[in-house]
Every structure is written in structure tokens, then in C-alpha cells.
Amino acid sequence: MTYSEVLAEFITNLDYEDIPKNVVGRAKELMLDSFGTALAAHDQTSVLNAIKALSSLPNSAGNVQIWGQDESLRADLAAMCNGIAAHALDFDDTHTEAILHASAILTPLCLSYGFSVNQNGKDILKAFIVGWEVGARVGIASKGSFHKKGFHTTAIAGSFAATAAASVLLKLDKEQTINALGFAGSFASGVNEFLSNGSNSKVLHIANAIKNAIYIAHFAKNSMFAPRSIFEGRDNVFRAFGIEELCDKSKLTQGLNEIWQVLQVSIKPYPSCHFAHGLIDCALELRKEGLKADDIKSIHCFVDEVPSSFICDPINAKYTPKTAYEAKFSMPFLMALAFFDGQVSLKSYENLNRAEILEFAKKISYEKRASSGFPKYFPGHLEAILTNGEKLKKDVFINKGNFDNPLSFEELELKFLNNAKLCIDEASAKKLSEKILSLETQKSFI
Numbered sequence: 001m002t003y004s005e006v007l008a009e010f011i012t013n014l015d016y017e018d019i020p021k022n023v024v025g026r027a028k029e030l031m032l033d034s035f036g037t038a039l040a041a042h043d044q045t046s047v048l049n050a051i052k053a054l055s056s057l058p059n060s061a062g063n064v065q066i067w068g069q070d071e072s073l074r075a076d077l078a079a080m081c082n083g084i085a086a087h088a089l090d091f092d093d094t095h096t097e098a099i100l101h102a103s104a105i106l107t108p109l110c111l112s113y114g115f116s117v118n119q120n121g122k123d124i125l126k127a128f129i130v131g132w133e134v135g136a137r138v139g140i141a142s143k144g145s146f147h148k149k150g151f152h153t154t155a156i157a158g159s160f161a162a163t164a165a166a167s168v169l170l171k172l173d174k175e176q177t178i179n180a181l182g183f184a185g186s187f188a189s190g191v192n193e194f195l196s197n198g199s200n201s202k203v204l205h206i207a208n209a210i211k212n213a214i215y216i217a218h219f220a221k222n223s224m225f226a227p228r229s230i231f232e233g234r235d236n237v238f239r240a241f242g243i244e245e246l247c248d249k250s251k252l253t254q255g256l257n258e259i260w261q262v263l264q265v266s267i268k269p270y271p272s273c274h275f276a277h278g279l280i281d282c283a284l285e286l287r288k289e290g291l292k293a294d295d296i297k298s299i300h301c302f303v304d305e306v307p308s309s310f311i312c313d314p315i316n317a318k319y320t321p322k323t324a325y326e327a328k329f330s331m332p333f334l335m336a337l338a339f340f341d342g343q344v345s346l347k348s349y350e351n352l353n354r355a356e357i358l359e360f361a362k363k364i365s366y367e368k369r370a371s372s373g374f375p376k377y378f379p380g381h382l383e384a385i386l387t388n389g390e391k392l393k394k395d396v397f398i399n400k401g402n403f404d405n406p407l408s409f410e411e412l413e414l415k416f417l418n419n420a421k422l423c424i425d426e427a428s429a430k431k432l433s434e435k436i437l438s439l440e441t442q443k444s445f446i
Contacts, residue, residue, distance in 0.1 A: 003231040003252045007137075008177035010256045011130050011164055016122040016440075019129060023260045024440070027129050029409070030093055032416050032436045033267050034107035035067065037092045038085035039429075040346065040419035042068030046200045047085045050207070054081060064112050065446045068423040075116035076214050080207040082108035087206045089346065090328045091271035091419070095132070095264055096402060097376045098139025099146075099153045099306070102161040103265070105209045106131040109162055111445040113214060114169045121442040127168035129262055134181075135161020136261035138237075141251040144375060145242035147192065147306045155190020155205035156241050162213030163187075170217045180216050182226025185237040187212040195310060198325035266378075266402040267412060270344040272328040275307035278380030278399040279331055283338035285394045286384060293339070293360050295386055301331065302369040302381040312366045319361050324349035332361035346422075373397050377404070 001009075041047050051069065054060060054077045062074030066081045073081065086092050086104035093103050110128045118124065139146075139157035146153045163184040167177045190208065194201035220226070230237055231252060238247040270280055279301055286296070303312055311331040312318060321327035327334070327349050336357045337348045373379045380396040398405040407415070413433070420429035435442060 002228050003249065004178050004181045004228050005174075006253045006256075007134055007164070007181060008167075008174045010253075011134070011167055011177050012172070012174045014126065014130065014257075016126045019126065020260065023129060023262055024125060026260075026262045026265075027125055027132075028437050028439060029412055030103045030132075030262060030265055030267070031107045031111070031128060031439070032433060033412060034086045034092050034103040035111070035432070035436060036416035036419035037087075037089055037104075038082055038108070039068045039423040040091065041085040041088040042423045044085070044088045046088050046203055047081070049200075050084045050203075051081050064116060067108075067112075067446070075113045076211060079108040079112035079210050079214075082112050083206040083210050084203045087203050089271050090273055090325075091268055091346070093265050093267045094274040095136045095139065095261060096266050096274065096378055097264065098136040098142075098157060098261075099144060099375055100135055100139040100157050100161070101154045101206075102132050102135045102158055104206050105135075105154070105158045105162050106165050109165055109210050109213065110169070113210070114165075115442075115444050118169050118171070119443040121440045123168060123171075124442075125439055127165040129260070130168050131161040131165030132261045132265070133256070134164035136264065137252045137254075141231075141247055141249050142238060142242045143246045143248060144306050145238070145244075145246045147309070148246075149242055150192050151241045152190040152192050152194075152202065152205050155209065156188045156237065158205070158209040159188040159212055160184045162209045163216050166213040166217035167220070170221055172217060172221055176220045178228055179224065179226040180220035182228060182230045183216040183219060183224070184213070185230040185240075186226070187216060188237065188241065192309075195329060198321075198323045198329070264403050266399070267407050267415075269401045269407060269411075269415075270334075270338075271346050271348075272334050272344055273311055274399075275378055276311045276329075276331050276334045277401065278378045278396045279303075279311075279382065280334055280338045280344055280380070281396040281400055282380035282382050282394040283335040284342065285396070286392070287339050287342055289392070291386075293356065295388075296360075296363060297385045297387045299335070299364045299382055299384045301335075301364065301366040302371070302383075303331070303366050304371055304374040305368050306375070307378065308366065308368050315366070320358060321352055324352070327352055330361075331366065332364035333357065335364055336360040377402055 064078035190205035318330040384392040
């Protein structure tokens, strides 16, 4: 059988009642976290502009609420708006080995669009879990090579995640699901050039995956057919978007029904590019040493190749980010924030011109070096030279929030409430939290 056939068999044969309880519980936590990050982004310019754009489309009116707004739109358009919001602050979760932000896609797809076509909370949860199972495996199999070719893994693997979820929501049979996965390869797109100026392209990758999956599922349900060999044929997705000889396609189906990908997802403690989190942890460790800025002459970091292209290159531009979005992809700026403030929060980006931050950031340099933990972990490694000549090394092998160094449920809940309260009152936030945490009993969301 082709990989699509094996995955389709898994998707269509999986019974909700056979999904382990801890997997269902983790899925709810990921949805709660993603919903909170979307609420926190309700006033972001990119979110408001996207709402205006989609509201201006013909026949855009509908009764599905845009999270944190008074407006409602057609279900597919509302899901796209909510996906943009979920990813806008770079505070959403990541499957580190897959380098994939699928919850920002799957949460709005399932909650906003899903309940419009399927009022069974168990199906909604199954769709979310299945989406992660497929999308993460595509990302893992790519071995980071989508990024090396200039593509955003979330835009490519995320398209397969969304398509798998939509196949569940619309109750596609096995043959229809095979075709849906085949279409996903043609619909996938999204390049990393957004890094050049911190532009909105990245959040549109989320919206595009949601939109495409909805259309794909309807095409497949109505007898349109696609290549069955999208993962192994002559012009397969790994050849088109990645470096095929670096990929490991066996990861596409390895551990199905045994290794559950939602359990491998990391929740962010800091609102920034996830690649920088281990180095933020290192900066916090330096702070705990009681050091002051004047005590440190220089800091040299060791960064894996793929992360360095996001958070280090070009280094001179990273020293002085011009927008909050650029700051979230600047290793030296983020490390300076952590060192001075003892944290990186949403408020950290309100002033990008703090002299002490900019001066300290310029003490930070880097070189590319492979680490044994990447990409399962986003580690941090540095060597600081103190003004007294002493050398100080810091190594964080497992970044905070990783599934092997996780946030507690209390920390997750606090993150959700802090994010939600930027938009709604605490009582309303708690009610919505309870609704997500009992999703299997629900027939609608908001």
C-alpha cells in the first residue's frame, strides 16, 4: 500500500473510544492554549486587517463568531480569521521534531468550521488528534528539509494536518480520504521570505491551510480524484518541497496507534520564535548567577543550522529589530530581554528602543553547530566571557515547555487566563475553558 492508503486506513478506522484518555486530555490542553493565544491577539493589526479583508468578500456573512470580536462570518472565513489570530503572536505551540505549528490551524478548523458541519464533540476531538497525527509525521519525515529549501514546514505539513482533520469532520470514507491527501500535496504552499521584513505572510500560511483543507475535503467527497502516490511518486511532496535524500518516509506511518503526536507537542512559555527558547532559558540562567550587564564582555552562542536561519541571520539586522514581529525572531534581542527583565512576555515588545537591551544584544554572537537534541528539543548552548576574564558556559538541553520539560497544567491554565483576560473577563474565560475541557459532550462552541 502507498503511504496515503495506510494513513487513510488509520484515519477512517480510528474509533474515538479507542483513543487513550491521556491523548484526548492533551488534545484539549492544546486547543485551550491555542484558543487563548487567539484571544490575546484580538487587537493585532494583522488580525484586524484580515477580518476586514475577509468580511469584504461577497457572501461572507455568517453566524460563526470571530474570537474576541463582535463580528461573525461564514464558518470557513471565521475559521481563517481565528487561525490568523492563533498564530499572530508566535505564542502558539510547536511539535519540535516536526517543526510544526498545527494547533493554530486545527483548533479554529475544528471549533469554528467543524461544529458548522458536525455537531458531535467526539468527532471534533478525533479530527484534531488525527490532524496532528498526519501533519506531524509529514514534518518529521521531512527532516527539516522543507525549511532548508525555503518553505515553511507549517504551510506544507500543516496542509496535510488540516486535510486529515477535515476528512474526519466531513466523514470521508477511505477512498475519499486517500484522494484528499493526494490533493493536499498540490494545494500546499508557503515560503519563508516573511523573515526578510517580519511580514504577514506567515500568518496567512495558517489561513491558507484551513481554507484549502475545507475545499479539498469537499472535492474528495464529491468524487474528484488525486494521486495516490503523493508521498512516494516521481514528483512527490518531499522532492517538490524538501530534499528527498535527507527525508525518512518511514516516519509517515511509524507508530500509528502507538506513538501519539499530540503527546509530543511543546507549549510555549515565551511569545517568540520557538527556536530561540533554549537560548532564552540560557540567558535566564546567566541572570540567576547574579551577573550584571557590565560583568559580561561577550556571549557566543551555538545554534543549529535551521534555527540560525530564523533567529540569527542576518545578525546585524537582528540586533535592532524594527517591529515586534521582527523582535520575536531575534536571538540577541530576546536573550537581552530575558537577561534584563527575567522574562519574555507580550509586554516585552512594547518598547524596542531600550538602550540597555540594544547595547547588551550587540555583545551576543553565534556560530552554527549541530546539537544532539535538535529538532526533538530546541536547546540552548552558550559561552560567556566575563570582564574579569572568566569563561562561563550554559547548556539547556531541553527547553522549558517541551513535552519532556513541560508546563504544568496550572502553568498552562495561568497562561490561558492571562491571554484571555486581554480580551474578555475572567468569568467568561473560565466558562470557555470548561467548554473546551468537556468538548466531547458539546454540540457547538462560539
